[in-house]
Amino acid sequence: MKIKRVCILGAGTLGTRVALQAGLSGYQVAIFDIQPKALENSQKLMQKIVRQLANNSGLDDVAGMNAIAAITFTDNPNVAIWDADIINESVTEDPEIKYAVWDQFGKIAPEKTIFTTNTSFLLPSMFAEISGRPERFCAFHFHDVFYSKVVDIMPHPGTDPSLIPVLMEFGKSLEQVPVVVKKENPGYLFNSMLMAFIGAAGKLLTGEVASIEDIDKSWMVNFHMHMGPFGILDSIGLDTAWHVTNKLPDQASQRFAALLKAYIDKGKLGEKSGEGFYKYPNPAFRSEDFLL
Ligand SMILES: NC(=O)c1ccc[n+]([C@@H]2O[C@H](COP(=O)([O-])OP(=O)(O)OC[C@H]3O[C@@H](n4cnc5c(N)ncnc54)[C@H](O)[C@@H]3O)[C@@H](O)[C@H]2O)c1
Missing domain, CATH: 1.10.1040.10 (N-(1-d-carboxylethyl)-l-norvaline Dehydrogenase; domain 2)
Structure with missing residues (x-):
């Protein structure tokens, strides 16, 4: 399947970076948070990162700012999930919050949407069932996104194996080095x-x-x-x-x-x-x- 539209849940430290990289890589991006202030801060942080990348890594400043302008920042779940090919969830590292989010988005996501979590230490099997589509659920875990460019792909026992190559390609398109964690391991590699x-x-x-x-x-x-x-x-x-x-x-x-x-x-x-x-x-x- 071809991923075109990316939905990021949680506009904090990591959600912001993943959303920005997806925007810079040419994807259509929506980023969702329950706190309007977080969305405001997210936009400012993206601008700061683009300026840093322009100074240090030769990113075209204008192209970076245009990528931010094309991102949808929203506290409306239906707007965020519209036509999404993939979700990468980066909400607070609290199982109760993540259960609630996967319960919510599992019910409103289009049938085609792949579900991924960026959790640092929890396991995808904890949220796979509540999401309603365990076979399309996988951990897809970034590090810093811009300076530490490794993404862990960690399926749970019920993940459809055909998802792995799709996520490998997606990871590469986001300028990350994808690594596969063959069995669930808290903290990945x-x-x-x-x-x-x-x-x-x-x-x-x-x-x-x-x-x-x-x-x-x-x-x-x-x-x-x-x-x-x-x-x-x-x-x-x-x-x-x-x-x-x-x-x-x-x-x-x-x-x-x-x-x-x-x-x-x-x-x-x-x-x-x-x-x-x-x-x-x-x-x-x-x-x-x-x-x-
Ligand atoms: N910080 C890191 O270096 C890092 C690296 C890799 C992965 N992660 C993982 O990414 C996830 C987020 O971490 P972070 O450091 O960005 O946290 P953060 O505290 O900076 O951001 C979390 C965001 O989630 C939002 N949120 C809370 N409940 C929500 C809900 N119900 N719906 C939508 N948004 C909600 C908060 O408002 C906040 O903006 C965690 O699972 C963490 O383990 C973090």
Whole structure:
């Protein structure tokens, strides 16, 4: 089947990026959120990303802005789903919210629509039945979209295998490297490895072994990376990270989840709220003398 029209559910950190990339790749795109403010912010974030891509990656600024102008931003589910060939769901990483969304959109989506979720750690089999079309349901999970261009394709046991090549092609058309996760695995491939390293960083911090900055510096210097675990957490969003960490039963994860919650309660959600472990738009780890 030919995918032409893409419906993105959730206009937050990831939904915004997936919708923008789909627009830049020439798809017709609608992005849906229940919060009008989120839609407003989404449009502003897209403009910011386009300016960054124009400066750093040679994207044509005007073409980028035109792609944004062609996207439908809506809080009307029927407008969002109209004629959609595929949904990529990026609502809050909370199973109850995702159940409700898949229940809602499963009932109003056209028969042809493929259902995909961008969940980071939940499993597609959790939502396949409630969507009403388990055979057309699959996880399609992005990382950063523009700088980390890998998309996980992870079917659940009831996914029709013919969906996989369609999603592989779709992923490539969005300038991602598609990888297939052959069986359901929380965290797919990269996030499984990432969680181990972020969990270790959290344990060092809650155990008062070192400061946020020194833990990040140690990682950045050794791996020649431009950010460390706490910078990465800020870019993921501390609320999203909390949803994952809070579900892990071991004591170290629970202590780290409590620390994340303390930040969240103060409105410090990471880069998207202007402050998390670092302050934005100019976090200390990006300053020239951070690693001196
Ligand atoms: N942040 C990341 O780095 C990242 C990476 C890959 C995947 N993901 C996944 O993407 C999903 C979204 O994460 P995020 O970081 O963008 O979260 P976010 O908090 O930035 O955005 C979530 C959005 O969902 C909206 N929402 C909540 N309930 C809704 C509903 N019923 N209908 C429509 N919209 C609703 C919220 O208003 C919000 O705008 C999660 O499943 C997360 O695991 C996140």
